[in-house]
Amino acid sequence: MAPRVLIADKLSPAAVAIFKERGVETDVNTGLDKDQLAEIIGNYDGIAIRSATKITPKILEKAKNLKVVGRAGIGVDNVDVPAATQKGVIVMNTPFGNSITTAEHAISLMLALARQIPAADTSTQAGKWEKNRFMGVEITGKTLGVIGCGNIGSIAADRALGLRMKVIAFDPFLSEERAVDLGVEKVELEDLFRRADFITLHTPLTDRTRNIIDAKAIETMKDGVRIINCARGGLVDEVALRAALDSGKVAGAAFDVFVTEPAKENPLFGHPNVVCTPHLGAATSEAQENVALQVAEQMSDYLLRGAISNAVNFPSITAEQAPKLRPLIDLADKLGSFAGQLTESGIKQVRITYAGAVAQLNTRALTSSAVAGLLRPMLADVNVVSAPSVAKERGIIVEETTREAQGDYESLITVEVTTERQTRGVSGTVYADGRPRIVNIKGIRVDAEFGPSMLYVANEDKPGFVGKFAGILGDAGVNIATFHLGRDAQGGAAIALVEIDGAVSDKVIEEVKKLPQVTHAKPLHF
Ligand SMILES: NC(=O)C1=CN([C@@H]2O[C@H](COP(=O)(O)OP(=O)(O)OC[C@H]3O[C@@H](n4cnc5c(N)ncnc54)[C@H](O)[C@@H]3O)[C@@H](O)[C@H]2O)C=CC1
Numbered sequence: 363m364a365p366r367v368l369i370a371d372k373l374s375p376a377a378v379a380i381f382k383e384r385g386v387e388t389d390v391n392t393g394l395d396k397d398q399l400a401e402i403i404g405n406y407d408g409i410a411i412r413s414a415t416k417i418t419p420k421i422l423e424k425a426k427n428l429k430v431v432g433r434a435g436i437g438v439d440n441v442d443v444p445a446a447t448q449k450g451v452i453v454m455n456t457p458f459g460n461s462i463t464t465a466e467h468a469i470s471l472m473l474a475l476a477r478q479i480p481a482a483d484t485s486t487q488a489g490k491w492e493k494n495r496f497m498g499v500e501i502t503g504k505t506l507g508v509i510g511c512g513n514i515g516s517i518a519a520d521r522a523l524g525l526r527m528k529v530i531a532f533d534p535f536l537s538e539e540r541a542v543d544l545g546v547e548k549v550e551l552e553d554l555f556r557r558a559d560f561i562t563l564h565t566p567l568t569d570r571t572r573n574i575i576d577a578k579a580i581e582t583m584k585d586g587v588r589i590i591n592c593a594r595g596g597l598v599d600e601v602a603l604r605a606a607l608d609s610g611k612v613a614g615a616a617f618d619v620f621v622t623e624p625a626k627e628n629p630l631f632g633h634p635n636v637v638c639t640p641h642l643g644a645a646t647s648e649a650q651e652n653v654a655l656q657v658a659e660q661m662s663d664y665l666l667r668g669a670i671s672n673a674v675n676f677p678s679i680t681a682e683q684a685p686k687l688r689p690l691i692d693l694a695d696k697l698g699s700f701a702g703q704l705t706e707s708g709i710k711q712v713r714i715t716y717a718g719a720v721a722q723l724n725t726r727a728l729t730s731s732a733v734a735g736l737l738r739p740m741l742a743d744v745n746v747v748s749a750p751s752v753a754k755e756r757g758i759i760v761e762e763t764t765r766e767a768q769g770d771y772e773s774l775i776t777v778e779v780t781t782e783r784q785t786r787g788v789s790g791t792v793y794a795d796g797r798p799r800i801v802n803i804k805g806i807r808v809d810a811e812f813g814p815s816m817l818y819v820a821n822e823d824k825p826g827f828v829g830k831f832a833g834i835l836g837d838a839g840v841n842i843a844t845f846h847l848g849r850d851a852q853g854g855a856a857i858a859l860v861e862i863d864g865a866v867s868d869k870v871i872e873e874v875k876k877l878p879q880v881t882h883a884k885p886l887h888f
């Protein structure tokens with residue numbers, strides 16, 4: 363059945379066209395309130411949004427079929443990403459499609475502010491001709507302080523340099539080298555506040571950036587500073603800014619984004635030196651076409667081919683890699699699951715080794731899959747997306763190693779789990795038939811496919827075991843589908859891995875355990 367996507371915010375029609383072309387069903391239903399969305403979200407495999415629709419834990423709870431949230435734009439602060447991750451829902455954005463447009467909006471607002479264009483326009487069109495009321499400031503030679511010099515901040519900086527401004531930037535992740543390349547001076551935040559004539563914000567809203575401009579910060583700024591916020595409401599304390607505008611400390615402010623949106627009322631409204639736009643940063647036909655096309659392509663690629671790009675909660679997998687990766691993801695999950703089902707005490711560490719061709723692929727995705735398989739027997743709702751963060755929360759160390767091909771296998775994945783009691787390793791491969799095999803358990807070679815219902819028995823390699831073991835299963839009416847034996851040395855440790863039709867009762871397991879040679883017996887499910 364074709365996957366189905368809900369377009370819940372206003373997207374360029376380019377998105378529908380792409381989804382249609384790719385064979386994804388779409389419904390366009392914008393402006394839903396949270397209850398209406400909760401009612402229908404269960405019908406969709408994907409939801410495409412901008413900043414209006416909020417993807418909350420409550421919505422995710424109802425989204426039984428949801429696999430992907432596609433944000434046609436940059437900020438994903440309207441999506442509860444941890445909650446989506448926990449549900450295994452991929453959250454992807456389009457990190458570049460609207461950056462030029464947004465930087466241009468910041469520059470437009472700066473110029474509008476410098477020359478009071480909106481107020482002058484209103485006055486002129488009201489027939490007032492107030493030529494002496496609107497005295498502007500020149501921006502040439504002025505210092506622009508850029509807070510957050512990522513994609514948008516650096517484009518804004520570049521445009522400001524073109525306007526002959528001096529640009530200083532505060533961004534803890536901006537390297538000196540990149541600053542030199544951009545032609546900006548990297549400074550500390552206090553310096554920026556002290557020196558800037560104009561300040562423009564371009565950071566995401568996080569716990570560290572919330573109210574990055576507050577009353578205290580404003581006090582340290584130049585008298586007559588002008589502030590532009592085209593990033594997110596909440597970066598600036600609106601009440602403190604209003605007070606500073608009223609006192610004249612701040613000469614002007616231009617805001618595109620607000621603490622509460624849609625902003626029907628706001629502390630900044632009504633001040634003569636304030637310019638506001640209704641979150642128009644990304645609103646050009648070019649940017650909207652870019653982000654709509656891109657989000658539709660990305661979502662289709664994921665829903666139809668398993669390719670992941672620009673996900674904020676999962677590593678990327680290209681469409682070319684996806685078919686190669688799919689059987690290996692399955693293998694990693696099954697090896698993890700095998701280890702997890704045999705683990706009876708707290709896991710301290712898991713080391714995943716990729717040998718041979720698999721080492722060249724996207725091992726982060728494989729590791730997530732192995733960890734998901736490992737944790738699933740203990741935590742039913744862990745998934746490939748949430749596994750790394752769940753492991754971290756539980757203090758489990760996850761290590762990944764890659765190495766050259768080993769032995770006979772083109773690709774070999776080994777999952778080694780260390781608990782309080784022991785370290786246990788299990789290896790597997792995928793043969794040309796694309797089916798995952800388990801080829802080594804605790805150093806003992808085997809060659810078994812994974813079946814839905816299996817029995818794992820560790821025993822001493824002594825005569826008489828196989829007959830008695832098969833006898834117990836036969837007496838209980840358990841049909842053996844495949845039977846694999848392996849041992850480390852004659853008379854040493856041996857393993858039996860048996861695929862059975864249907865389930866096996868606890869009573870049968872107990873009987874198997876009572877066999878004198880048996881050290882461990884456990885039913886496994888894949
Ligand atoms: N008004 C609008 O319509 C639009 C707003 N935006 C917003 O613009 C913002 C920036 O977007 P991009 O440049 O694409 O993101 P980006 O990720 O490329 O850049 C953000 C920069 O902020 C920096 N940063 C993070 N924490 C910081 C801190 N505590 N202090 C200083 N810098 C810090 C990062 O190092 C990074 O370089 C986002 O919040 C996004 O949501 C984006 C598009 C449209």
Ligand SMILES: O=C(O)C(=O)COP(=O)(O)O
Binds near residue numbers: 412
């Ligand atoms: O891309 C972003 O982060 C934006 O803020 C743009 O928001 P919008 O898609 O115009 O609602």
